[in-house]
Amino acid sequence: MLPIHTVLEPLKAALSAGNTAVLAAPPGAGKTTVVPLALLDQPWLQGKVLVLEPRRLAARAAADRMATTLGEQPGETVGYRTRLQTRIGPNTRIEVITEGVFTRMILDDPGLEGVGAVLFDEFHERSLDADLGLALARDTQGLLREDLRLLVMSATLDVVGVSRLLDGAPVIEAEGRAWPVETRYLGRNPSERFEEAVARACLTALGDETGSVLVFLPGQGEIHRVARLVNERLRLPNVDVVPLYGGLDRGEQDRAIEPAAPGRRKLVLATSVAETSLTIEGVRVVIDGGLSRVPRFEPSSGLTRLATVKVSRSSAEQRRGRAGRTEPGVCYRLWDEEQTRGLVPHQRPEIQEADLTGLALDLARWGARSVEGLALLNPPPAGALAEARKVLTRLGALDADGGLSKHGLRLTKIPLSPRLAHMVAVASDAGDAMTGGRIAAVLSEPGLGGSSVDLADRLIGLERDRTQRARDSIKLAERWARAAGGGSGRTIDPGLLLAEAFPERIAKARGKAGEYLLASGRGAVLEATDHLAREPWVAIAELGGGDTRDRVRLAAALEADRIESDLARLISTEDRLAREPSGRSVIRRSRRIGAIVLDEKVVGAPDAETLTAALRAEIEADGLGALKWGEQASGLRARLAFLNARDPAWPDVSDNALLAARQDWLWPLLDGAKSLDRIADGRLAEALRGLIPWDLQRRLDELAPPRLVTPLGSAAIDYAAEGGPRVDIRVQELFGVTTHPTVGGVPLTLALLSPARRPVQVTKDLPRFWSGSWAAVRAEMRGRYPRHPWPENPAEAQATNRAKPRGT
Incomplete structure (x- = not known):
């Protein structure tokens, strides 16, 4: 009996008494395949049970396993639905679907007609689709379907937070695991290549333990490199080295999941697709490389990059649990035991890292102008x-x-990211919808069609x-x-x-090939x-690489x-004031697509009106x-900033505020000016002074004097200094001063200097300095x-x- 069986009755009772529940069960407890079947006989269930999985492979594997339990084939009582495949029949009562499919389903039918329960499996992964799906399902439950049951399931989850999100939903916890797992820490030499360390661990595990071995690696490249190293060194003839990742054909994935042939063992090299909702028959040993690859979206560049990061503690526990699914197991970890405490508890939710264009479009279709009121764990x-x-x-x-346009509604009918949906729609309007669809397929499925750039x-x-x-x-x-x-x-x-x-990835050749x-x-x-490197213009689909320069991974000439004829709407015209070597001001007109200048020419000397407009631009x-x-001007601005921070009656001189008020103080300065750098400092300061209310004008020098009066004269006050207004002054010039100077009621920072103007002391309490550390x-x-x-x-x-006179 699996651990999950001990909590089935409390779970049924919770879902009978209410419409939400949270189930926490460790890896290997059996929640994914046992719970859906156990709910089929419940009197409250009117309709299908939907089981949401984070990955296609997990969805198909879970459906296959439940169907096998019933002695059936997928598509009978239990079916599955993913983006690429559907196995659903007229008698299907349990549908295992990917989270993205559910989002489309509920957007198309907010009432979820014919659905009695939705089970969110492996919710701890916190995918964007799972978070949004749960939020929309809660909306449906509250507005249209009070009878709809929602069950959130996970092995490692902040159950208290989820329960609170679901208005205090009961939490059911299954304790223990099916089989014990021993953890062995191998450590790792930082000078050794990652793949070498993993390959060595594979050979160790195969030599020391029985059964098949599951190895977790961050990506496809590492899988193939480790496979090559192991195959070169392996001396055991009965071991098959097989890869497992999302981009593989179904037959190759099945080969990795199915039991090894009699008398043989498997070494399965997998990405995180094998972390959850997946039982690989015969595996009793896990090797965790300690790394994972996660998407990171950069709004500034519009790029989603794959970052290789340390695995989280929750993921490490999930991976470890793969070793105890069918018998006692062993988990090797390629780090030291004390390093486990330094791992983050969970990876950041995808909603805080991902490209949100799809979310924004889905919200618009749902009729939500903001995320306020939606049941999201993290905004x-x-x-x-x-x-x-x-x-x-x-x-x-x-x-x-900000509402959904007619074109936006059309995009929501195409189950793709908004950019790709727009591309297919444009292709359809141009009479070649299939080219748009095939390009979308290549961009959506890693490795499809080969590896050419x-x-x-x-x-x-793809065609072949x-x-x-x-x-x-x-x-x-x-x-x-x-x-x-x-x-x-x-x-x-x-x-x-x-x-x-x-459009922001249209690119023009420059410099070297x-x-x-x-x-x-x-x-x-x-x-x-690469033959594409000879093209003067390319449109780029995929990029990866560095901070300021990326490597092109997929592009088209x-x-x-065609840019001029078909993409004319992307071309902007800009007139800018320029100064020729002779000093003469001219207007240069450029046509550009973003940062790319298509052409530029001088269109003549500016008249006064044009010149002013150019300066404003x-x-x-x-x-x-x-x-x-x-x-x-800088000094006055710093003084005003100091006063405004203490009293909002003084003008705000931050960049944003000054730009917002530019018509009042700056535009008059530009009339008659030949160039921005010829506007005199004094005129700029006078314009700023004009922002000060007349009743405060006379108090400016009183509350924020430009200089500190000293026994020997005065010293400039730096109001922009870090830590507040500051004066740099030789310490001897303050002899005889017994009261610490202030401005606007704030003690000045005195940076006391030696006769050579080297730092001696910094103080905000001069009398205390005289009586204290002055002796030293x-x-x-x-x-x-x-001599001083x-x-x-x-x-x-x-x-x-x-200095003192000589001889004294």
């Missing part, structure tokens, strides 16, 4: 969501008020591919094309379609030997004349940094500067900036 970052809405507006999916080669590779995965992908592309409205009989350039989906400038302003590079484009801030400073200064006076009691001494 999306406001900046990333705002950027996502900007992208949707540029695609024409949202109207000026050239999209044209990938499309040819006879694997089940390729055939399923082509059928899917056909469905997308139909959903977009069809359209055939013409041929559209793949480069143009990529430019429609990713293979180097490109993107419309976003970033740099990208192609291998100089783009004809320059410079400010709009470059901000206040385009002005030449001198000592007077005096002793040191007397030795270094014997160093009195025992500086508070009673006379200020000076001179």
Whole structure:
């Protein structure tokens, strides 16, 4: 009996008494395949049970296992539905579906007609689709379907937080695991290559233990490198080395999951697809490399990058649990035991890391203008969501008020990310919907069509591919094309379609062969030997790499004349004021796509009106940094910032505030100006002074004087200094001062200097310094500067900036 069986009755009781529950059960407890079947006989169940899984492989495997338990085939009582495959029959009562499929399902039918219960399995993974799916299901439950049951299941989860999200849903916990697992820490030499360390651990495990071995690696590349190393060194003839990752054909995935042939063992090299809801027959040993690959979206660049990070503690526990599914097991970890405490408890939820354009479009279709009121464990970052809405507006999916446009509604009918859905819709309108659909398939399925950087080669590779995965992908592309409205009989350039989906990734060649400038302003590079590197223009689909320059992974050639004819709406015209070597001001007109300049020419000398407009445009484009801030203007601005921080009656002189008020103080300065850098510092300071209310003008010097009066004269006050207003002054010039100086009621920071103007002491309490640490400073200064006076009691001494006369 599995651990889950001990809590089935309390779980049934909870779902009979209420419509929500949370189930926490350790890896191997059997929750994925036992609970759905156990709910079929419940009197409250009117309709199907939907079981949500984070991955296609897990969905198919769970459905296969439940069907086998019933002595049936998938598609009878138990079926599954993923993006590529569906096995559902007229008598199906349990549907195992991926989380993305559920999001589409509930958006199409908010009432979830014919569904009695939704089970969110492995919710701890916190995918964006799972978070959104649960939020929408709670909306449905509250507004339309009080009878709908929602069950959140996980092995490692903040059950208290989820219970609170579900208004105090009861928590049922299954204790213990099916079989014990011993953990062995191998450590890892940081100078040794990761793949070498993993390969060595594989050979150790195969030699020391019986049964098959499951190895967790971050990605496909590491899998193939470890496989090569192991195959070169393996001396056991009865071991099959098999890969397991999402991009494999179904037959190859089945080979990894199914039991080893009699008398043989398997070494399964897998990505995180094997972490959850998956039992690989015969595995009793797990090797955890301690790394995972997760997507990280950068709103500034519009790119989603795959980052290799340390595994979280919850994922490490999930991986360990794979060893105890069918018998006692062993888990090898490639780190030291004490390092486990340094692992993050959970990976950050995808909603805080991902591209949110899909979420924003789904919310618009749901009728939600914001995430307020939705049952989300973590809200999306406001900046990333705002950027996502900007992208949707540029695609024409949202109207000026942020609501769903007619084109946006059309995109929601195409089950793709908004950018790719837009691309297929454009292809459909151009009479070549299938090309759009096939490009979307290549971009959605890693490795489909081969590994060439050239999209044209990938499309040819897809056409020639006879694997089940390729055939399923082509059928899917056909469905997308139909959903977009069809359209055939013409041929559209793949480069143009990529430019429609990713206009910021239109790129122009520059410098050496293979180097490109993107419309976003970033740099990208192609291998100089790649035939695409000879193209003057490309449209880029996939990038990866560094901080300022990325490597092109997938792109298509783009004809320059097609940019002018088919992408004219992306071209903007900009007039800028420029100064020629002779000093003459001229207007340069440039046509550009983002950061890429198509052409530029001088269109003449500016008249006064044009010149002023050009200066204003410079400010709009470059901000206040385009002005030449001198000592007077900078000093006044710092003084006003100091006063505003203490009393909002004083003007706000932050960049945002000054730009917001530019028409009041800055625009009048530009009338008659020849260039921004010729506006005198004094005039700039006077314009700022004009922002001060008349009743505060006379108090400016009183509350924030520009200089500190000292016994020997005065010293400049730096109001922009870190830590508050500051004066740098020789300590001897303050002899005789017994009260610490203040400005606006705030003690000045006094940076006291030696006669050579080297730092001596920093203080905000001069009298205390005189009576305290001055003695130690005096002793040191007397030795270094014997010709200068160093009195025992500086508070009673006379200020000076001179040395003692010779002979004294």
